[in-house]
Amino acid sequence: MNPLGRTANPAEYEEWLSEIDAVGGELAWIRKRKDFPTNSTGYERSPAEINLSVLKSRQVKDAIEKESERRKVPKEEIQKEAEEIIENMAQSFSLPSVKVVGYGVIKAIKNLFDAIYVNLQALRSLRQRLNSDSIVFIPTHKTYADFLLLSLLCYHEDVTLPAIAAGSDFQQSYFLGEALRRCGAFFIRRSFGDDAFYWAIFSEYIQTHLIHADRPLEFFVEGTRSRTGKSLHPKYGLLQCLLEPYLRAQVYDLVIVPVTMNYDKILEESLYAYELLGFPKPKETTSGLLKARHILSKSFGNVYITFSEPISVRNIIEPKIDRSQLSFYPQREFAVNFETRKAIQKFGHEIVKIHNRNNIITIWPFACLIINDINDRSPLTDPKPILFSELLERLQAFLHLLEKLQIAVQIHSTIENDLRHFLTLHSDLFVSFNLSAKDFYLKFAEMPVTNNESNNSSNNFNNSKLLSKSVTSIIFSNYANQAMFYIYQIGYICASLISNKYSTHSTSLMSFKGLKNDFG
Known part of the structure; x- marks a missing residue:
């Protein structure tokens, strides 16, 4: 039986935040001279050149003509709409802007996290492929911090910063939206259904980045942040859009790099619980950003980031798909057959499996499994306190079983010391307790709830006491879900x-x- 899971082995993982301190701190780090490699074409197009190439492409011209005929309006009017869409969508990467924004972000990151462990050698090796390959980073998506950390790590290792597919929600804040745009983010609608006109512009924008290797791309194959701690179903349409330049033989190969990110404590843990109970998602506005400043005074523990072995699309897809036939179709008639669609879907699930196999799981998800099991013995409205010694004893037995099953668990000190550490880190989920005592009771905290803020205020969830207990219970369940793959x-x-x-x-x-x- 092959061992399952990973640990942050010091021989492979480096503590990245200490490297920033080693060069003189955040300001010295962000001001360091950068040496980003040239791409495979030897020429990096400006954002304006990329936008112009999209508008001049055969695919977009055909889409403009079709939309003009469908709506019975002049092509000039549709052309103007296309220009507005691409202007609203496109990234406008600027290294000086990256340095300004990056300084503020790295200061915040150092406040939030105690340590960030990364297999940096894998990223360094990837840098050498930027001269020859089009690269797509596909990270897990557990929190908004994911894409910030990936860009900072690329900056640290002189890897060309990726163009990041971000939701248009961020544009609700002009300040936040433009800051991200200048750092390489481009914005896509959360849903555009059967809008073939928008899809034509979007897909052409994606694919021109890959064909010309302007910069790496960063996509979340799950499409959105997971609110439950479990992996989401891959978005097949998005993945097909990424693979189309290869299928049509416009590039020799594409390199996919799955990136797994694990957090001791999720920044949005309580927001996810409220959303799952029907409370509206907070908007990504400037005022919302300012209100969130209070989290900077909290500790969110460690982060573990694992760059997977790069995946050659040619090696994965070629045995299953004969792209010689697909490449002869005119662009306007291009369509994948059933076998190709199934191969793409299977590839999407394989990426998610790689994400899960590369998880670094601490004792906390398993502790949450036990907490939930103990808590199931009593009503949610009146949960019984949990004795620390009982939790510890059951956790030790459970981890011993996992060891027998060759399932790797990240333990920094001893099981007891790590458990006490995580209880401190997640102390906001409990009524105040005396951690220095040899034994003590743990009782769930009640989270603030206002009935009229909930979409479900008229149904069975209108009991404030039940809702306030449910928030905490859902948070524990979300952490426990991280262990399910194992x-x-x-x-x-x-x-x-x-x-x-x-x-x-x-x-x-x-x-x-x-x-x-x-x-x-």
Whole structure:
């Protein structure tokens, strides 16, 4: 049995924040002279040149003509709309702006996190491929900090900063939107359904970056942040858009780099819980950003970032797809067949699996599993306090079992010391307790809730006490979900065995396969 999971082995992972201190602090770090490699074409187009090439492309010209005919308006009017869309969408990367914004961001990052462990050698090796390949970073998406950290790490290692696909929500704040745009973000609508005109401009904008290798791209294959701690279904349409230049033989190869990011404490943990209960998502406005300043006084523990081995699309796709046939289709008639679509979908799920296999999981998700199990014995409105010694004893037994199953868990000190550390880090989820005591009780804190703020205020969730307890319970469940990738198949086996105490090997195997087929 191959070991499952990873740990931040010092031989592979470096503590990045200490490297910033080693060069003289944030200001000295951001002012360092940069040596970004040239791309495979030897020429980096300006944002204005990229935008112009999109508008002049055959795909966009055809889309303008079709939209003009569909709406029965002059082409000049549709052309103007296309120019407005690309102007609103496009990045306007500026290194001086990156330095200004980056200084503020790195100051905030150092306040928020105690340590950031990264397998930096993998990123350094990737830098050498920028001269020859079009590269796409595909990180996990657990928090808004994901894309900030990835850009900062690229800056640190002199890797050309990526063009980042960001949601148009950020443009609700002019200040935030323009700051991100100048740091390489381009903005896409959260949903554009069957709007073929918008899709033509969007896909051409993406693909011209890949064909000309202007800069690496950064996409979240899950499409949005996971609010539950579990991976989301990959967005097939987005992935197909990325792969199309390869399928049409416009590039020799594409290099996909999955990046896994793990956090001791998620910045938006309480916001996710409120959203899952039906409370409206806060808007990404300047005032909202200013209101969020209070988090800078909190500690969010450690971050673990793992760059996967680069994936050659040619090596993955070529055995399954004959692109020689696809490449002969005119651009306006290009369409993928069933086999190609299935191969793309399978590739999307493989990226998500790589994300999960590269997770660095601490003891906290397993502690949350046990906390939830203990808590299930009492009503949610009146949960019984949890004795620290009981939690510790059960956690030690559980981790011992995981060790037997060769499942790696990140432990920095001892199980007890790490557990006390995480209880301190997440102390806002509990009523005040005396951590210095040998033993003590842990009781869930009640989160503030106002009924009229909730979309569900008229249904069964209108009980404020229940809602306030539910917020905390959901946060624990979200952290517990991070452990599911490691133990879900073991759960299937256990369920198969206990469903029938007289079961044979063959009936248990059949039951296991049935559960795996039903739940994945």
